[in-house]
Amino acid sequence: MRILHTSDWHIGRTFHGTSTIEPLRSVLTALVAEVIAREVDVVVVAGDIFDSATPAAEYYSVLTDTLRALHAAGAVVVMTSGNHDSATRLGFQAEFAGLAGIHICTRPENAATPITVTDEHGPVHFYGIPYLEPSLVRHLYPGTTLRTHEQVLANAMTDIRADLAERGGRSVVVSHCFAVGVPASDVERDITSGGIDLVPAEVFDGPDYVALGHIHSRNTISDRVRYSGAPLHYSFSEAGKPRGGWLFEVDATGLVPGRTEWVSLPIPRDLVVLTGELDDLLGDAQYARAESSWVSVVLTDRVRPMDGMRRLQERFPWCVRLDHRPVGADAASTETYTERLRGKDDQQIVADFLGYVRGGVGPTNFERRAIADAVADQTAAEALA
CATH class of the missing domain: 3.30.160 (Double Stranded RNA Binding Domain)
Known part of the structure; x- marks a missing residue:
């Protein structure tokens, strides 16, 4: 079975005020072409399908067109909700979409119930873990301590391993989280604060492959645990980094060693x-x-x-x-702000400020006159008040 791992489509995100809808359409069209050319059986999308919990109607059409094209290409789709998505909106009519082979995993209580796709070697179980906010899921597990993302994902993986032990067969886990040791760019919003969102890779022990989302650049934590990154560049911190997804294969015994390859997508x-x-x-x-x-x-x-x-x-x-x-603007000063102001009049304070932000270059003669006039005007206004 050939499986393509993607994530973080972020349909609807803007880039410095400019819409990315048309560039994203072109990249997703190229993704469908790769699915056809490489005879991909399953496409995985690991969260953050949309960039907002309230996507516009135009953004739904981008998703619908892409899913329709993937279905026409003969691929099964397994996608999960991310921290940017509204699980309720994304999962609307998911039951009916599943009948067409478009599986949208948004319900935490169903994380250990797999989507099973069968090939000539038997079943491959896809466990879609939606983004798990501890405060929103702990009521599902009374008596279990669930305060961090590590704890909620460890809890989900315990259930998944138990289910897999009964079913048998090969398995793929799909999750949206921040794995320990992976650097983030400036567009991945912190899921929480204080570092409690970090999840050790060991939490995902067991499955043949773990398809992760949330980090916007490709990263390999191990041969079986990877990030695919986003299909578009959404920040200058990502400049020069490739865009695409991981294509991997599972045979009768599981993940095929040495057969995971990077599939590049065009950069508009x-x-x-x-x-x-x-x-x-x-x-x-x-x-x-x-x-x-x-x-x-x-x-x-x-x-x-x-x-x-x-x-x-x-x-x-x-x-x-x-x-x-x-x-020279970064030159450090040991003086406090109060010490720098001591004994200076208003004109000197403004002149020193200009010198500070310009790396030591003070005001020009024209600027000195303008400063003097402004200070004089303000002094006169205060005297009349």
Whole structure:
């Protein structure tokens, strides 16, 4: 049996204010083409199908079109809800979808009841664990301590192993969580605070393969425990990282060693981070490759250029982020804020502030006059109050 592991579609997410719906449509269309070309039997989606608990009607059409195409390709689909999804909305009419081989796992109490797909070697049991919020599921298990994600997933896996011991056969677990030791990008929102969302990989001992979601970059925890990542880049912290999914096989004895491979999906628009002074970025031919990419710029000019974003977008139309980090601006000071202000008048305080944010470059003569005029106006207004 050939199984494709994907996750974190995040239908409806925007990228710096720009809709990602059409790029995502094109990538999911490419995913369906890979399913057909590679004769995939089962497609797994490990949570965060939507980016919001209240997706717009347009976003449902993206999901419906993709599921229809996967069904037409002959693939069974097993998907779970993630922390971004509304389990109720995603699971609406899941029972009827299951009749068509589209299995949507959103009910915590059903985590140990598998979707069973049979091949020439017998059954393969897919256990879909929806995102488990401890405070929302502990009432299902009175007398069991369920305060952390590790505890709720360990509890679910105990039930799954018990069920599998009775059924026999091969198995795949699908879960949406933050496994210990995996670095997150800046788009994976913390499921909880204080680190209690971390789940040791040992919790998932037992199944032939564990398909994880929540981390947006591909990661291999072990040969049998992996993250596939998201199909699109949703943050500049993901620049340069591949997009796609894991294709693995199970035979009569379980996961086939050495047969798990990465299936790349197209990247509609690359992400590029450029660092330098404005004039260099605008004039240097080496940056031509970035003219058709999403661009994040870190300007190192000592003085923040006027109209920096507008000028950058003249060359880089898809520039969406600008940070100003002048050379020397990070120099540490041992003085407290109060100590730096002591004995200085208002004009000196403003001038020092400009120097601080510019890495030591103080106000120009024009700016000094403007500061003096502003301080004088304020002093006069206070005197008349």
